[in-house]
Amino acid sequence: MNPLNERQTRGYFLFLAVFSAILVFLAFLGGWVQTQLLGEAIAQREAAIASSLTEQGVPLTALATAFKNTEVTKSGLSFLTKIGHSKDTPIWLTASTDKSSAWFLTFGVCAMLLTAILLAVSFFHLSRRERLYTQAADILSKFAAGDFSVRLPRNQPGALYRMFTRADQLAMALYSQNEAEHKSQEFLKQTISDISHQLKTPLSALSMYLEILQNETENPGTVRKFSEKALRSLSRIENFIQTLLKIARLDADSISFESKPCNISSLAAQATEEFRTQAASENKKLLMEGPSDAYLLCDSLWTKEALANLVKNALEHTSSGSTIRITWQNTSLTTRILVSDDGCGIPPEDIHHIFKRFYRSQTPSHSQGIGLGLPLAKAIVEGQSGILSVQSHPGEGTTFTMSFLTKP
Template sequence: MIIFANPKIRNLFISIAACTFIFTIVSIFLVKSDIKNASIFMAISCIAFGMAVLLLCYRFFVQQNRIMEDAVLQIRQYISGDRTVSINCNDEGELYRLFHEVNSLVGILNAQADNEKSSKKFLHDTISDISHQLKTPLAALNIYNGILEGEAEDNPQIAEFVKLSENELDRIEILVQNLLKISKLDSGKIVFEKVHENVYELASNVLGHFEVRARQENKKLSLSGDKDITLKCDHNWMIEAISNLIKNSLDHTDKGDSIDVEVRRFASIVQIIVKDNGSGIHTEDMPFIFKRFYRSRFSQDKQGIGLGLPLTKSIVEAHNGTIEVDSTLGIGTSFTMNFLIPTKL
C-alpha cells in the first residue's frame, strides 16, 4: 500500500502490532495460568497496552505536526516575498509527495514572475523608445501647424482644418505621455516620494488648472471638505490621479452641469470624492471602465483615449488605496478614492 511508503507510518503500525502481540501473549498466559488475582493483572496489562499505543500515536502526530508547521512557515515566507524557500521533501509518502508538488508550484510561479518582470521591462523600454522617437516628428508637426495657422487667417476653412489638426496632435501627445506613465508604473520603476500633503490644498490646485476650461464650457467646479486633512502621498502622482477624474467628469458633462470635489476623513481612511451630475455610466460599461483603451458603445465622447481611469487606478493602488465608482445613467457619477491612514500602535 502507498500509505506504508512513509517509514514513520510503517514504524508506527509495526510498533502497534508488536504491542498488540505482546498484550495477546500476556493475556493468554494470564488466562491459562492459575495465578491469583489474574483479572487484576489482566486489567493492568490492558491499561499498559492502551498507554503504549497512545504514546506511540502521540509521538507520531507530534512529529507530523512539526513537519506541517515547518511547511506552513516556508509557505508564509514565500507569500511574504522570499522566493528562495523550499519545503523539505526528501522522504517518502503522500505528505512528501504533496510537498514536492508545492515546491514544483513555487518553481513555476517564480518562472512566471521572472517572465512577467521581463515582459514589463520590455514593454517599458519599447514604449520609452517609441515615445522618444515620436517627440521629434510631433514637435515638427506642431511647428508646421503653427505656420499654417498664421497663413490661414484669411481662409476660415483652412483655419478650421488647422484647429482640428492641432486637437489631434494634442491627443497623440497625451496618449504617448499616458502610455509612458502607465508603463513606468507597471514596470515598478517608479519610486514614489511620499510626504505629508494637505489634501484640500492639493485638490484646490488641481481645480485651478481646469477653471479656464470649465468657464469656457459653462460648467461649475466646487470644492468642499475639511481644510486640515493631510495624507502621505506623492505630490505629482496624486495630482495626476485627481486631474484624470476631474477631466473625465468634464468630458461627460454638458453645459450648465457641475463637478464637485469633496475631501473627507474618517477614523482610518481619507477620501477624495469627485462627483458630477453628467450623463452617468451605462450598466453594461461599469465592469470595464478601468480597462485600458476601453470605449463604450454608448459613449458620445470623441476625445477620450481610455487611459485616464486605468492610470488613476494604478496610482491609487500604488498608494495602497482603492477606487470606487457609483453611477446612475442620466443622473451622474461619483468616483471615490480611499486611502488608509497608518495606525500607530
C-alpha cells in the same frame, strides 16, 4: 526518513518478515527431525548388531565391553570397509529408509511451495509498482504536452508519493506560469492594437492638416486654422504617450512616492486649475467643498495627477449645465476625496470594466476618451496604499472616491 511509511512497501516487508520466520522455523524443525532420525537409526543399528551377536553365542560381557569401547583400531576399520560400511555410508538410511525418504520429500515439497509463494508475492508487488510507475510516466507525458487536467497519485505516506506531490505542484506552477504568459501575450497584443488605434486618428488628422497647409501656403487664415488643429493633434499624441509612460513606470515600480503632509484644499485647487476654462466654455460648474485645514499624507504631484484625471473624466461625461463637486472628508481612520457629477452615470454593464486600460463603453451616447485616465488614477492611488472606488446610478451621476488611511 522511514521507508516503511509507504503502504505497499510496508505490506511487502511484513510478508518478507513472516516468510523469514517460517523459514527459520522450518530450519529448526528440519534439524530436530534429522537429529531424531539419526538417533533412531543408531539405536536400531545397535539393536540389530546386538541381536545378531547374541544369536551367534557371543558372551554378553563381551558385547557390553564392545558397546562401551570408544577406541577405533585399524583392524576394525578394515573389517567395516570389507563389508561395505564406511564413514560415507548414510546410517539413518540403512536403518529406516522409508521414513527418512518421507521426511525429506515433505521438506522438499514445503521448500518448493514456499519458493513459489515468495516468487508470486514478489511478482505481484513488482507488478503493482510497475503499473504505478507507468501511470506516473503517462501523466508526466501529458504534463509535458501541456495537458494539466490529470493529477499524479498523492495524499499517501511514503517518499515516492511525496515525490509525486512535488511533481504535481511543479506542474501546477508551470500551468500557472503558462497561463500568465498567455494572458500577458494576449494583453500585449491587445495593448498594441489599442495603441495603434489611438494613434491612428490623430496621425491621420495631422497628415491631412499638413497636406492642406502645403497646398494653402498663400492663405494665412487657412494656414493659421489648420496649424492650430495640427498642434492639437500633436498635443493629443504627446499626452497619450506621456500617460502610457506614466503607467509603464507605475507597473515597473520605478516610481518612489514621497509622502508629505499636503493641504487638500490647495491640492484640489491645483488639480482643477487647468480645467476651469474648459468648464466655463461648456457651461459646467466646478465646486470644491471641505475643511480648509484638512491635510493628507501623500505625494502631492502624483495625487494631483490622479485627481485631475477624475475631474477630466467627469467633464467628458457630463453635459452643459452640469455640476462637478470635489469634496473631502477627514475621520480618525481615513481621509476621503470625492469627485461627483450629475451626469448620465455609468451603465451597469460597464462599471466593472472602467478601470481596465483602453476600455471604451459600448454605449454610443458616452463620450469616448483614450481609456487610460481612470487606470492611471487607480494605479497612483493604489501605489500609495489607497483605494479608488466608484458608485454610479444611470441618469443620476457618478462618484469616484479616493480613500487613504489617516496617518499620525
